[in-house]
Amino acid sequence: MTEWLAGSGITVDGGVLCDGQLRAHGATDVFAVGDVARYPHPGLGRTVRSEHWTNAVDQARHVAQVIVRDTAERYEPTDYVWSDQYDWKVQVAGQRANAAAEWVVGDQAGERPQVMVAHADAAGQLCAVVCLNWPRAFLQCRRLLDERASAVRARDLLAAL
16 A cells, blocks of 8 residues: 555655654655554554544544644544444444453343443553444543543443443
8 A cells, every 4th residue: 555655755664654743754745644644642652553434534634724724733533433234333432452451331132232341541541432332322431531531430420321
């Protein structure tokens, strides 16, 4: 996917290496978005590629703002993906890479279970959720992730649903 960039001066290392604004290393007027962009993830402390269309849309929106507004804002990913598999909905938010603990909540019985796996980091903070057929719980957890809430708070909220 990046072979055509050989000799261009753009740094390719498992994708087009970018700065925090998604500018390609080696070319100040070139940006990378989507599957090919490897950028510094602020929450993980390393570079990542996010291979989902929601990320490509978020990155394109960010690059347009950087170009039009000449802003120095860094890209802050939403870390959200979803997929509909027939009548089942799978939603994922956050970064499981930092997870030190996990717990399962919801109703796993029946033909269409509503279940969530929540992940907490070593500091006890909610860091990711994986949800199956339970959009209401997922929306609540996305808010908690945005707030950088504790896993205890997430457990209490999920138990009340």
